[in-house]
Amino acid sequence: MAMAISAPAGPSVDAPGDTELIVRARAGDLRARELLARRYRDPAYFLALQLLGDPEEARDLAQDCLLRFFVKLDRFDAERPVLPWLRRIVRNGAIDLIRRRKVRRADSLDSSGPEGDSIDVLDVRANTEGAALDRERQRCVWACLQELSPAHREIVVLRDYQDLSYEQIADVLGVPVGTVMSRLHRARHALRTLVVERMPELTAGGASPPGGG
Amino acid sequence: MSERHPIDRTLLTGYIDGVLTQGDRQRVSVHLESCAECRQTVAEMRTIRDVARSTPFRALTDDQWNEAPRSSLSRWARNAGWALLALWLVATIVLVSVLPGQDLDPLLGRVMIWGAVAGWLGLFASAAMDRYATSRTDVYRGVKK
Numbered sequence: 001m002a003m004a005i006s007a008p009a010g011p012s013v014d015a016p017g018d019t020e021l022i023v024r025a026r027a028g029d030l031r032a033r034e035l036l037a038r039r040y041r042d043p044a045y046f047l048a049l050q051l052l053g054d055p056e057e058a059r060d061l062a063q064d065c066l067l068r069f070f071v072k073l074d075r076f077d078a079e080r081p082v083l084p085w086l087r088r089i090v091r092n093g094a095i096d097l098i099r100r101r102k103v104r105r106a107d108s109l110d111s112s113g114p115e116g117d118s119i120d121v122l123d124v125r126a127n128t129e130g131a132a133l134d135r136e137r138q139r140c141v142w143a144c145l146q147e148l149s150p151a152h153r154e155i156v157v158l159r160d161y162q163d164l165s166y167e168q169i170a171d172v173l174g175v176p177v178g179t180v181m182s183r184l185h186r187a188r189h190a191l192r193t194l195v196v197e198r199m200p201e202l203t204a205g206g207a208s209p210p211g212g213g
Numbered sequence: 214m215s216e217r218h219p220i221d222r223t224l225l226t227g228y229i230d231g232v233l234t235q236g237d238r239q240r241v242s243v244h245l246e247s248c249a250e251c252r253q254t255v256a257e258m259r260t261i262r263d264v265a266r267s268t269p270f271r272a273l274t275d276d277q278w279n280e281a282p283r284s285s286l287s288r289w290a291r292n293a294g295w296a297l298l299a300l301w302l303v304a305t306i307v308l309v310s311v312l313p314g315q316d317l318d319p320l321l322g323r324v325m326i327w328g329a330v331a332g333w334l335g336l337f338a339s340a341a342m343d344r345y346a347t348s349r350t351d352v353y354r355g356v357k358k
Contacts, residue, residue: 042272049270059273059280138268141261159230160265166232185226188258195261202260 015039022078025070037066040082044090050157051094053146061093087162087172091154098150137202144194152187159184218251220244225251229259287342294335301329 016024016035024032044065048058068089069082076085145153158169169184170177195202220240227233228241245252304325308317 041278045273046270055273059277063278134264134267137264141264142268145265156265160262161268163266166230181227181232182223185223188226188261189254192254192257192261196257202264 018082019078022073022076022082026073026078033070036082037070040069040086041066043083044086047087047090047157047162048094050145050161051091051150051154052097057097061090061097065089065093084168084171091172094154095150137199140199140202141191141195144191144198147194148187148190151183152190155180155184155187156191218244218248222251222254225255226258229255229262287339290335290342291339294332294337294339297328297332297335301325301332304328 016032018036018039021032021036021039025036041062044062045058048061048065049055052058052061065086069076069086145156148156155169155173158164158172159166164172166177166180169180173180175183224233224237224241228238233241245255
């Protein structure tokens with residue numbers, strides 16, 4: 001099972017660049033299409049998963065966003081970076097799904113939350129005591145993240161899970177850079193309240209973070 | 214800002230992320246020296262951020278990517294279809310074993326027939342929805358061979 005830290009890596013040095021692949025894909029090169037799909041499916045999936053908390057919904061959303069990318073390929077500026085554009089449409093798609101989820105829940109009186117707490121989406125290959133503790137902390141923070149409001153969750157995801165700069169976050173959210181810090185602070189404050197409540201030992205005495213980071 | 218915290222506390226987040234101007238960073242540093250509450254906030258937020266950053270997620274395999282995308286309506290129709298067919302099977306077994314050779318109440322007979330038909334329809338609708346969703350998400354759609 002492949003695993004990855006969620007912040008996406010760029011293409012390797014030897015791999016053809018996006019511009020070349022887009023030009024080849026437009027000309028009908030199926031291999032170029034496949035390479036593009038393979039390059040961007042994980043970043044799209046990880047972002048969707050972190051925003052939605054549900055692996056199946058995340059996969060469907062990522063597939064849908066990649067489809068939209070290929071449908072618009074003829075009109076897509078090949079010089080333009082793909083990832084920022086992809087992030088925006090994944091985020092917009094996730095917002096739509098969360099809205100529909102709310103309507104469904106209101107209709108069905110189903111109060112269950114996203115399934116991030118119960119579905120295993122994290123790496124579980126921990127066999128040392130330290131690694132197991134790290135996983136427990138990661139699970140706790142992930143579970144608390146699912147309890148945040150969508151607005152708070154998305155900004156924590158973009159900064160702390162996707163490792164985007166404040167400028168990149170402002171671009172995805174369509175807000176001024178100055179707004180990012182205040183919104184992020186409120187979101188982190190809400191997350192901290194939940195984490196301290198659920199796992200006080202995680203933060204007590206300045207607990208060292210996993211991997212010493 | 215208040216007397217206890219003479220800085221804008223949202224700056225603490227910028228301080229954690231290292232994005233403050235030199236002036237703001239100094240103001241926050243000076244305040245942290247004298248404010249245990251803000252020191253704790255910074256330490257806790259930093260720990261949580263680092264835990265989040267180090268979280269590895271499981272990537273999907275090729276097989277999982279190739280699975281037909283299934284909408285919640287499709288899942289519901291499939292589950293309902295199987296549930297109806299299972300009920301029909303149980304009812305049939307019970308009737309055959311408990312009431313062998315006896316005439317079936319016409320109403321019960323109709324309910325059983327329509328239950329089975331509805332079960333099959335649910336399965337058929339689910340398969341049709343899955344097939345439609347698969348065709349929509351095919352990255353090679355529209356590409357001539």
